Amino acid sequence: MTMRRAGWLAAGLVALYLVLQLAGLKQVGLTDDDDFYIPAGIEYAKWLGRVVRFDRGAFTQQAIEAAFSPNHEHPPLAKYVFGVCHFAFGAWLGPTDSARVGTVLFSTLTAALLMVLALFHLGPRRGLFAGVVGVLLLLALPRFYFHSHAATLDVPVAAMYLLAATCALLAERRGWAAWVAGVTFGLASATKLNGPFLIAPYLVFALVVRRGTGGPRARGLVSLPRLPFALFPMAVVGPLVFLALWPWMWFDLFPRVGQYVGFHLHHYGIYFLYFGTIYDKDPFAPWHAPFTMAAITVPVATSLLAAFGLWLGRTAIWSRIARPTAYGEGYRREGDLLLYSVLNAAVAILVVALSGGPKYGGAKLFMPFFPFWCLLAGYGALRLYEAAQEALPRPWARVVPITATALAVVASAGLQLRFGGYALSEYNALAGGLRGATATGFERQYYDIAFRDLVAWLNEHAPKNARVHFLPNNWEYVRTYKWYRQGGELRDDIQVTQAPGQAQLIIVTHERRFARYGNDLLQHRKYEVLEEKVVDSVPIWSVLKVR
Amino acid sequence: MMSARAVVLALSGLVAAGALLDLRVALRSDLAPISADDMAAAKARIEAVQQPGDVIVHSPLFSVRELQGLGDLPARPDRPTAGVMATRRVLVLDRAEAQMYGLGRPESEEAVGEHLVLKTYAPQGGGVLAVFDLLTQLGSGMMSVERPVGHRTSVCTQPRAEGGWACPGEAEWLYAAPRSLRVGGQDAQCVWAHPTTGGAVVFTLPAPGAAPEGRKLVLKLQAGLNDDAVTGTPDGAPVFVAVEQAGKDLGRLEVPNQVGWHRLEVPVGPEQVTLRITTPRDGRRHHCINAQIVEEVAK
Numbered sequence: 001m002t003m004r005r006a007g008w009l010a011a012g013l014v015a016l017y018l019v020l021q022l023a024g025l026k027q028v029g030l031t032d033d034d035d036f037y038i039p040a041g042i043e044y045a046k047w048l049g050r051v052v053r054f055d056r057g058a059f060t061q062q063a064i065e066a067a068f069s070p071n072h073e074h075p076p077l078a079k080y081v082f083g084v085c086h087f088a089f090g091a092w093l094g095p096t097d098s099a100r101v102g103t104v105l106f107s108t109l110t111a112a113l114l115m116v117l118a119l120f121h122l123g124p125r126r127g128l129f130a131g132v133v134g135v136l137l138l139l140a141l142p143r144f145y146f147h148s149h150a151a152t153l154d155v156p157v158a159a160m161y162l163l164a165a166t167c168a169l170l171a172e173r174r175g176w177a178a179w180v181a182g183v184t185f186g187l188a189s190a191t192k193l194n195g196p197f198l199i200a201p202y203l204v205f206a207l208v209v210r211r212g213t214g215g216p217r218a219r220g221l222v223s224l225p226r227l228p229f230a231l232f233p234m235a236v237v238g239p240l241v242f243l244a245l246w247p248w249m250w251f252d253l254f255p256r257v258g259q260y261v262g263f264h265l266h267h268y269g270i271y272f273l274y275f276g277t278i279y280d281k282d283p284f285a286p287w288h289a290p291f292t293m294a295a296i297t298v299p300v301a302t303s304l305l306a307a308f309g310l311w312l313g314r315t316a317i318w319s320r321i322a323r324p325t326a327y328g329e330g331y332r333r334e335g336d337l338l339l340y341s342v343l344n345a346a347v348a349i350l351v352v353a354l355s356g357g358p359k360y361g362g363a364k365l366f367m368p369f370f371p372f373w374c375l376l377a378g379y380g381a382l383r384l385y386e387a388a389q390e391a392l393p394r395p396w397a398r399v400v401p402i403t404a405t406a407l408a409v410v411a412s413a414g415l416q417l418r419f420g421g422y423a424l425s426e427y428n429a430l431a432g433g434l435r436g437a438t439a440t441g442f443e444r445q446y447y448d449i450a451f452r453d454l455v456a457w458l459n460e461h462a463p464k465n466a467r468v469h470f471l472p473n474n475w476e477y478v479r480t481y482k483w484y485r486q487g488g489e490l491r492d493d494i495q496v497t498q499a500p501g502q503a504q505l506i507i508v509t510h511e512r513r514f515a516r517y518g519n520d521l522l523q524h525r526k527y528e529v530l531e532e533k534v535v536d537s538v539p540i541w542s543v544l545k546v547r
Numbered sequence: 548m549m550s551a552r553a554v555v556l557a558l559s560g561l562v563a564a565g566a567l568l569d570l571r572v573a574l575r576s577d578l579a580p581i582s583a584d585d586m587a588a589a590k591a592r593i594e595a596v597q598q599p600g601d602v603i604v605h606s607p608l609f610s611v612r613e614l615q616g617l618g619d620l621p622a623r624p625d626r627p628t629a630g631v632m633a634t635r636r637v638l639v640l641d642r643a644e645a646q647m648y649g650l651g652r653p654e655s656e657e658a659v660g661e662h663l664v665l666k667t668y669a670p671q672g673g674g675v676l677a678v679f680d681l682l683t684q685l686g687s688g689m690m691s692v693e694r695p696v697g698h699r700t701s702v703c704t705q706p707r708a709e710g711g712w713a714c715p716g717e718a719e720w721l722y723a724a725p726r727s728l729r730v731g732g733q734d735a736q737c738v739w740a741h742p743t744t745g746g747a748v749v750f751t752l753p754a755p756g757a758a759p760e761g762r763k764l765v766l767k768l769q770a771g772l773n774d775d776a777v778t779g780t781p782d783g784a785p786v787f788v789a790v791e792q793a794g795k796d797l798g799r800l801e802v803p804n805q806v807g808w809h810r811l812e813v814p815v816g817p818e819q820v821t822l823r824i825t826t827p828r829d830g831r832r833h834h835c836i837n838a839q840i841v842e843e844v845a846k
Contacts, residue, residue: 276626276649280734300565308558384558391551404559404566411566414573429568432645435578438607440648441626501708512607515734516727518623523710525614532610537578537645542611546708 006124010115013132017111017139021104021148025097027421028149029455030483031447032476037079037151038086038099038483040071045083047247061251068248072256073263076246077190078102078156094487099151106159107148110371111135113162117375120170121337123330126382133405134371134378137302140412143363144370146423150447157192158367161348164188164195164234168202169340171230172209173333182233186241193264194368197351199234201343206231209324209336270358271513276441278513285359290352293363296431296442298370299415301408302377309380312387313338338379345372360446381405421452422535434536443513444538448476454507454541455484457531458494462505465493469503471524472514477507505530506544578644578662581609585660586616589640592659593620596667598636602627602683605640606647621683626650635677637668678755678764681738681838682725687712690723694746696825711739721748728835730771731807737835740770742786742826750822755840757817763845766790766815766838768822770800771808773833780804784828788836791821802834815840 047067050058057063071079081102089098118131138144147155167181188195210225243249249256272279272289279285295303310317313334319327320335327335348369352359359365385401392400419426419434425445427437438444458468470477477496484490497503506524511517527544534540549557593603603622605614614622617640626649627637641647643664653666670676681689690703692714703714703723711724726739742748758764770788777783783804790797792815800811820840826832 276647278734299569301562301569304562304565308562384555384562387551388555388559391555400555400559404562407563407566407570411569411573414570418573427572429565429572433572433575435608435645439642439645444607508611510607512624515736518625519710519725519727519736521611521614522621522623525611525617526619529610529612529615532612534577534610536572536575538608539610544611 001125001128003119003124006119006128009128010112010119010131013135014108014112014115017135018104018108020139021107021145022101024145024149025093025100025104027452028100028146028423029421029449029451030096030480031150031152031449032479033152033447034096034100034150035479035483036071037074037153038082038096040076041079041082041084041099041102041151042086043067043070043083044076044079045087048080048084049087059247064247064250068246072248073260074153074192075190075242075260076248077160077187078106078153078192080245081105081156082151094489096151096483096487100149103148103151103155106156107144110155110159110162111138113159113166114138114371114375114378117166117169117337117341118378121333122379122382126386129385130375130378130382132378133305133381133409134375136409137299137305137377137412138371138374140409140416141298141302141370141374142412142416142419142423142426143297144367145416146421147364147367153192154364154367157188157194158371160184160188160191161195161198161344161368162371164198165202165340165344168198168228168230168234169205169336171228172336175229178228178230179233179237181230182235182237183241185234185238186245189238189242190245194348194351194366197347198344201340201347202234203231205336205340205343208339209320211321211324264357270360272359273441273443273513274359278515279359280513284357287353289359290349290363290366293359294349294366294369294373296427296437297363298373298428299408299412300428300430301404301411302374305377305380305384305405305408306373307380309376309378309383310338310342312383313379317342338376341372341376341379345369345376348372364447377408381408419535421449422540424449425535425538425540434538438538444510445540446511446513448473448480448509450477450480450484451533451541452489454533454543455481455490457543458505459489459491461530462491462494465495466505467495467497467503468505468507469497469500470507470509471500471520472511472517473509474498474500504545504547506546508542508544510539510541578608578642581613581616581642581662582660583616585663586613589659589663589665590617590620592657592665593622593638593640597638598678602631602635602637602680603640604637604647606642606645608642608645632668633671633675635670635680639666639668640664641666675841675843677839677841679752679838679840681750681752681836682736685711685723685725685738689750689752690714690740691749691751692717692721692743692746693749693823694743696747696823699749700746718743723750726835728771728773728833730774730835732774735771735808737769737771737837740788740824740834740836742824742829742832742834744826744829746825748824750824750836750838752820752822752838752840754817754819755815755842758842758845762842764815764817764840764842766797766811766813766820766840768800768811768813768836768838769808770802770810770834770836772802772804772806773835774806776831776833777804777806780831783831784826786824786826786832786834789823789825790815791823792816793818 082099085102086099114134115131119127164184167177167184170177171181206228274285316335317338320339349366352366388397388401431437481496527546531543605622607624641664654669655667687704692701694700701714701717703712705713707713713722786802788800798813802809
């Protein structure tokens, strides 16, 4: 297997990944965040249009404030992409799904980077094996698949974080990559707040693998390792790229940087149901909530493969920690990949666990964790296969590990197909599936998803001029349903009303994290049920005829 | 020390087992729906064993269609807090195949039909038993309006679309219903009790009956204003809740224009208890109360 051939095969897989992601666009309902980021993206892209037309007026403070005021609490990179995609694909896909192509592209970039990391560090044959399994497991990861279709910042930052991390790691062996790492670190920072946290695992990694390489000025008792060159562009070029991409910061830099940081330090409460308790304010949820959510939402076999990958690769990891200058280049690369992946996976999830901020939805906020975890799972599958070659006779040496790995991919895909557009309701077997998780006290859905099959049902069955009200959190559906109407997906005469007293149809979405839900259900269960969506024996939404 | 072969087989087996467990979740069919007959039987059974002050909880897995079989039974899917579990008897109607977690060991458990189980949890807090709870037992006609104070002009019996009861002839914001308000920085469930200038809002709690020997009845009252109503109305007037029984004043709780709950505990007798709520100015007095009559050991 040559690297060129492996590269083509990897490119084919990434193309398949893109096609399968695009195929899901019309399946995933709008989330409450889509209405924040898509309109902002449209404004940002309009401003970009003025820039590329060399319109000098675009650079006035007034023009910039007008364009970048929407959603100015988050950096702009992903929103530029949403806006450009909205204008590029709007005629075919409508106003929202066109923008969401941007998220699919970010997700596809993630798959491509997994292949790059695997091929570069494990070689063409082994890298192709680990990369293919990692990408397939990522593709079949239900919650990541859902977020890969929402015009929000979580998968984009997972992709840009991985891009910057990849460049920084490549810079260990390719000088040019150090400068690219600086630029991509700025891009990741300009995507979402998770981006800058890359510096922590990178610094730890760089210091560990340089232990004993004391820099030329190291003197005295402590010999400091030589710092990697990539740190310089990351520290200097990165912030410049961040600021260059975000004109909102240009005219009032320090107060607005302060506002940006302050917004996240003092984030408003977001309800989170965890083991039957509703958390809505500081400390929002116990530190272990993200770990628990990862454990019960990532398919079991995927996590087992990742864990086995770490265990089977422990020698390679330890070699980089204990004797960083020993061993051959191939083994060092393998150790680097594993050590770097586990550090990044850990930091991505620890940041959410220890930050004291809201744990919204449990898994949404640590999307950068998942690509690293799937890469480790791919490596686990590779090492299992290699161990079987030495330990088992033919044909079992191939049959056993490949069957186990294929089952892992099939099971993950099975969960994804079972939950489909309801992927945020997916829980694995450790939680007993959705029904077990709901009975245990986890939330059955979040993100106020405007499910598309509900929209289709309303189009077909709602009375003329129907007024619809959602319980317990109507406002978010006012925001998302207007997009469906604008895109021609919802009948013109159907409206979501803020006044429950005016509604003919009440739709209960059964979200227990809202304290009023119990009373809402008690008061409305007497009405005729026109339609009810039940997934894995758990009601997700119920349409009630109230007049 | 395991051989390499055993390690490979064990790891592969674990991966395959994990995958098969997830595949089972992916491929399994939904649980059988609860029949209307089973739900009706469960309702009848709960009503047969229900005591004043009991909290009734149902599985969060029940669909609305299934819940309709419970009729007007005041059951909710909210998991009781530790405080409720400590002081109240809790009846849990659960799905036999996927039972709620974290409630501890029930005092008794019985099957109802094929797919339901009714579990009873005794209060764990040292013999305190709630015999009346306004929030869960609020009923039609329990609230009335006096205008002026002492002259009843409206009894709140008119069902509201949003739940609870409106008071005929009075403003639409005068009504009796459970609400979720933010009080003291936390969302809380309580009974809406907006006072009215020049009149009184009156809650009449049913007679709890005499406590057995060695035990006594205590009214536990808490009242508060919605946080926004306090912070947005710096000159907001105080609200007063007077407790009366058999023509006697038992106490008065003043709710100043401050964030947070205010509490009063008074011993009560077996007769009806009246809570009379007044204010000099009713502007943005988004006020709500919780009232429990509990039976506890007499000291």
